[in-house]
Amino acid sequence: MQMTLHIDDGVMAPLKREAERQGHTTLELLEVALLPLLRSNRRRKKIVALQTFRGGNIPVDISDREAVYHPTEAAR
Numbered sequence: 001m002q003m004t005l006h007i008d009d010g011v012m013a014p015l016k017r018e019a020e021r022q023g024h025t026t027l028e029l030l031e032v033a034l035l036p037l038l039r040s041n042r043r044r045k046k047i048v049a050l051q052t053f054r055g056g057n058i059p060v061d062i063s064d065r066e067a068v069y070h071p072t073e074a075a076r
Contacts, residue, residue: 015029015030
């Protein structure tokens, strides 16, 4: 399949240098670079919702670190 890509010169110049250094074409280097991205999309798992629960009626000021770590002591 043929496709025309418009790649920024700041990306294309180092891409060409790297392809030449490795003895490959820029197309080969692009294909190798894109494969991990395409494979990672297939492996993504559904994000499971975290379980929630009621913590009781102890008011906690979340801006007070100690109150967050020890809510029962802060409520006294």
